[in-house]
Amino acid sequence: MQIRCTQAGHQNQQIIGFCIDSTCPNQRPYCNFCLPLHSEHLEMLTSIELLFEWIQNGILRIKNVEKNVQEFKVALDSLNNMFLPYLNFDIQQFPQLEGSQIDKLIEDLCKMEDCEKNLFKQLKQSIEQGKLIVNEIVKKIQNQFSLEQNDGIFKPNLKPFTYEQIKDNSIKYDDDCYAIAYNKDCQIVALGCNKQIKIYEFKQGILELLQVLNEHSKWVTTLYFMKKSNELISGDGDGYIKIWSRNNNNQWNCSQTIKAHNDCIRCLIMNNNEDIFISSSDDNTIKFWNKLKEWMCQQTITDHTFYVFQLSLNDQQNKVISCGLDKQILIIEYSEYNKKWIVIQNINVECHGYRICFINNNQFIFQPIQGNKMHVYEMNSVNKQFTKTKDIIINECNGNQGGLFSLQFIKSKQLLVNKYDNCVNLMRKAQNEEFIVEQSIQFGNYCIYGQMSDDGEYLITWDKSSKEIQIRKYQEK
Template identity: 55%
Template sequence: MQIRCTQADHQNQQIIGVCIDITCQNQRPYCHFCLTLHVNHLPMLTPFNLLNEWIYQRIIRVNNAYNNIQELKVSLDNLMNQFYPYFNYNIHQISELGLSQIDRLIAGLCQIEDCEKVLFLQLKPLIEQVKSTINDILKKTKNQSNLKENINNQIQHNINQLNLEYSGPFQQLKQNIKPIKFELLKQYSIKQGERCNSVAFNKDCSIVAVGCESLIKIFEFKQGILQQTHILNQHKHGVSALYFMKKSNQFISGDYKGFILIWASNHVNQWICSQIVRQQNDIINCLILNNNEDIIISSSNDNTIKFWTKKNEWICQQTITDHKRWISQLSFNEKQNQIISCGWERLILVIEYSEQVKKWMVIQKIPVDCQGLRLCFINDNLFTFQPKKGNLIYVYEMNSLSKSFTKTKHITVNQGDDTYQYFPQQYIKSKQFLVSKHDKYINLIRKTDNDEFQVEYSIQFGSQALFGQMSDDGEYLITWDDLSKEIQIRRCIEE
């Protein structure tokens, strides 16, 4: 960074760093001649080569503060929702109510009155304290009016840019979208008594791998028909995750004991295990690769996320330990610079690759009100999260200013309490729908205009023990459930 000092008598010296002392009254960017002005706080001088990382860490803190405020806002909104039924209540309508309606009205008002006598007395001083703290923060933050004007201008600019860049292609895409349903190809179902936790398609949907207990069955797949070609028995424990590479004829598999196996097809179409790695001590729940296929990311019941890179062999380069319970699913964004994760604790992590330190770093911890077993990036600014219990899918969007994710809406699906963590969420970009398993259902959810979502088609099964995957083109869905004990194939039909 070539910046010259503008202080008088400093001979246009190059700026070499910045003072980060909060009490400093001098010019913060400094040159060699400026050092005497900062003699009382020399330890607070930061060279330019360290400035980016210093700013990066403070941005993370700002994001965390923003998320805490959002969490408080959600709590206040939930509290306000309790009062909405009574706002501007028309007292003259009581005569038109039935006995059960009057009973619920009186019970609700009594509960609020009881809360007012006890809990609201505790809440009032806390509210005053929060208001006072906010006023202090605002007093210390200068140029608020200019900042607000700049923010509004930037938002409008972003909106205009989005309209210019995407209106044409998006309108064309909308015209091509047709209603869908999935037809069961019953005649092609395969009886399979052993449990199948994982299914994976290869890059052109010509091969399907299915994890059947400790075996991996390889099928040739053509026009909805599965023809078994190989059985791989190198795993000694149940296979829990499969992932086909897109650029090469390889796939990876993980099992109940933390082993990851790398498979490659040789010139005679035999599948050979080229490497076995193990640095995780429990079930491998999810395996994903980046587009360049030089990074494997794995998550496990040992509460860790591991990043594997290819040298001569795959080696573990980094471990994330911020989760304190089992980690169910991982998902890459489109730019491949962020990963999200969730599991059996009430937390979503947003992990980003830092070019400065050449490592993956947790940049946001999103507290949630429930456990969640599935999540999926829709694009760089949008992802979905399936809570374990209830009838909602949460939608998170990136704030264009803070660059952090917040929950902005939800999708209503079937009621359920899911206990099985396999069968990851999947977004089919070409058809603009999300595949999301919840309890005994597979929901096909269409993304509509303005990033809205609606359930377009649901498939009900007789069991929660339901696993599978959809082909990348959205044409076929392959599942196994422990009621039918069949590998079933469904074909997409556009109406």
């Protein structure tokens, strides 16, 4: 997204973010020269990369309001239907009624009278209060936006696409490369190459080596670039997590080493505020880490009984899902009351899977190791439990999946990235909520590791067959 600032005297500077403070009187798109105008609410400035997610969450809130309104309307309609026989009753017909009919009429009206004394009065007060709230909402937002005018503005581009390999930019590498991560502006890429972390400059699809980090004693399995700071988190096959900071000379140094788990780190994710990261391991545990002066473990979940593979956070950042070798999916929710993460649901599955990913607050996808289907789980609005609602058909598989290549959902492109057997499937979420396989990239072996950039522009992979770090770029057809 290339937008230039229109403020006088700002020299046509490039827009670097947007202000989401509802009371801000200034121009919302801001450049570097605009920052003093937003000095009183800097915490309400969001980057271009995170704006789409913020808008998506806002649309989701509107959908939730609409859903609640519809549920209330259904309840009122049900109540209204019960009144219809009495609303249509002709009092002139009373002398013609039989005794049993009169008895039934009296009984029903007595029940209504009982409700009138208390419940109907409460309902009337609630409806009057609801009308006041609705009128205030309408007044607040009237003339500020129109759903008809905005229709289509926030929808991602759904044109057909393909990811084309930039063959001249491939790098031959014989050792295993399990982990790949991009920094916030996609200009730095870190690769976990056996025990080393290789830091590359990444420009126009070209990787140029900047630095090699050699402090891990076992293979590097996970990497995560923080978006709000110049820090990188890495995990290895021996259960160690290291925090790396970049100094003024653009050199990366280890600032903290943590013996986090008793076995291989399988997954490492972070919340949007970047004050919590969550790790899973072959020691059967999930750990939540908070930063005080240093990163410290605040809580451990021990409900899994075997290796814990992928983790995923929902949009609201209050639920974590996990899948493990014990054929369990855990739904873990943060309790504001207890200030702890609590397992609120345990889903037993027929066979284990390595990959799981939230699509939004109410839907996630799980990839079992057997068969040619991905499972879609959705949350029931009444009991708040997740249940499997449908399947997504993909390519056949021999069951040789392999781990560490996480399932990814790129919101800006409504794109699901799923490694399955010897293929990387790229699926588009259509407007009818179905997932359609747009491209299936085949490799010569199931040992494939990779990561899509947050904006969906690049896919970088390493596979055991070609033994190449391959770069693919998004192209619209």
